[in-house]
Amino acid sequence: MFVRNVVTGLALSFALSSAHGAIINGDFADVVSLNGWSSIGNVSEQPDGVTDDRAILSTASGSTNKTLINSELGINIDALTASYTGSGTAGNASVLYQSFNIIGTGTISFDWNFLTSETGNFGSNNDFAFYVLQSAIGLADVGDTVPGVISGFSRETGFSTEVISGLSAGTYLIGFGVVNKNNTSTNSGLLIDNVILADTGATTSTPLPATVALLGLGLIGVRRRVR
Ligand SMILES: [Ca+2]
Numbered sequence: 001m002f003v004r005n006v007v008t009g010l011a012l013s014f015a016l017s018s019a020h021g022a023i024i025n026g027d028f029a030d031v032v033s034l035n036g037w038s039s040i041g042n043v044s045e046q047p048d049g050v051t052d053d054r055a056i057l058s059t060a061s062g063s064t065n066k067t068l069i070n071s072e073l074g075i076n077i078d079a080l081t082a083s084y085t086g087s088g089t090a091g092n093a094s095v096l097y098q099s100f101n102i103i104g105t106g107t108i109s110f111d112w113n114f115l116t117s118e119t120g121n122f123g124s125n126n127d128f129a130f131y132v133l134q135s136a137i138g139l140a141d142v143g144d145t146v147p148g149v150i151s152g153f154s155r156e157t158g159f160s161t162e163v164i165s166g167l168s169a170g171t172y173l174i175g176f177g178v179v180n181k182n183n184t185s186t187n188s189g190l191l192i193d194n195v196i197l198a199d200t201g202a203t204t205s206t207p208l209p210a211t212v213a214l215l216g217l218g219l220i221g222v223r224r225r226v227r
């Protein structure tokens, strides 16, 4: 188990009240699969069991082009593997990513579930998942999993919500990845959904003022009828 330095599981009641962020298709609800996202390796969508879809990344047919992954995400995936799991290199990986802007101060959140078919031998085969936001941060490895129910994998961490707050204005890349450590066998996966940006600088969407104006007119009408 690894100590994680980011608070998880916080409710995000504020997210619904803000204007839609600059992240495209963060809930994967768009009809066009993975609209707005780029990917390398094996990434697709599957029903999220609630309303629409979620993304699934798998090391089955993952990419061995670590040079491309490193350049697209701005990371060193072998260094990440060694630092997060204690040793080794990436055998293959699949990644999902997109760029976005923050205008004011931003908070990013996303739901994730690390999946694997590795069974406890997590010395040499300690597959893991990570995200990228300014730097690469490990989410979970084989040692964090319990027997699971997701098709195609025997174990999972279960879903958690990651929250990263206090992001200043600028252009960012958010990325997600799953790594098959040291080899390309016995696969692991990562489910991602509800990638949400709450931005204090985002302009209020036009429906709000329009609704307020109509409400005001309605109230005036009521007052006149009462008189
Ligand atoms: Ca969804």
Ligand SMILES: [Ca+2]
Pocket (backbone or CB within 6 Å): 028, 029, 030, 031, 032, 033, 034, 045, 052, 053
């Ligand atoms: Ca979709």
Ligand SMILES: [Ca+2]
Pocket (backbone or CB within 6 Å): 118, 125, 127, 180, 181, 183, 184, 185, 186, 187, 188
């Ligand atoms: Ca593996």
